[in-house]
Amino acid sequence: MSSVDFETAVKQEEAYLRQVHPTSDDIPSCMKLFDNFLQCNVVAAQxxxxxxxxxxxxxxxxxxxxxFCMSNKGVHPQEKYDAWIHRRAEWWARRRMTNSSEDVWEVRTEPLQGYPPVRSNLDSSQTVE
Known part of the structure; x- marks a missing residue:
């Protein structure tokens, strides 16, 4: 389970999603979302x-x-982008806040100290060829 509160998790996810999807052209279209829904229901997927x-x-x-996409069809592209980013960030934040079989570690906010280890000069027993 995550050690951050929900609002912080949403903000972190929004920042990440804005990097991964920098423009409104990078979010999925309504047609793509409808295809995803249909593909989920086919016999092979089931x-x-x-x-x-x-x-x-x-x-x-x-x-x-x-x-949700269809309800935002007539909205300005930037507003639609912001709404999609926020909705997706909330979804990811909810996943982070609940237990999952994928819980193996927590997201680091700072790099691990002393890693990777710095290799010192070669020992006298090792030779360079």
Missing amino acids: MKSLYRYGQMSECGQKLEDFK
């Missing part, structure tokens, strides 16, 4: 989920993403 996780895929979030 069978893979059933095999891997023992249950059918839940595609509700993909449908909600598509509906």
